[in-house]
Amino acid sequence: EVQLVESGGGLVQPGGSLRLSCAASGFTFSSYWMSWVRQAPGKGLEWVANIKQDGSEKYYVDSVKGRLTISRDNAKNSLYLQMSSLRAEDTAVYYCATGVGLDYWGQGTLVTVSS
């Protein structure tokens, strides 16, 4: 059974940093693209970034370029999102998801950016 468990969310001040993690199990993690998707309170889904199996390709939505960095550790079956220079508009539930088509999703972790 595919399992994705996000962690690392919390309350952070504007301009601050946070690192999200996603622990994967139940599938061959190193064989799949991985993505981060977020959902602001009461809003729709917004794709944030994805990363190729070996980490050689990464893509980001324009609004996070230069501030959020996606990475992975295939030896640890883990996906990460390093978040810096955080803004109020980054407040959202952050989901990790598998595959090019976002086949499986975790339960999400809430990031709140507020003073």
Place this chain on the structure above:
Amino acid sequence: QSVLTQPPSVSAAPGQKVTISCSGSSSNIGNHYVSWYQQLPGTAPKLLIYENNKRPSGIPDRFSGSKSGTSATLGITGLQTGDEADYYCGTWDSSLSAWVFGGGTKLTVL
């Protein structure tokens, strides 16, 4: 404003059929597979349809997908109250080099 356009809401009675449209362009739907996701209240999204019209295992055949040109459609037959949820279409956009979603459609089963 989303790259893909969906109606904000649709509704129908139990047992009836409903369709949800998703409109895009040649840089996204026109040249890439479309996926559909269901998000029940308070839960994470779940994949309903992938590669335009394929259902993952466990998804009932009441759910169907189709694509024509730069538009895609999700169909749900035999509506149940448990189908009340938000539905999102999504695909890759080669001009943006980004995955894009529709704004979501809230389904109400009256």
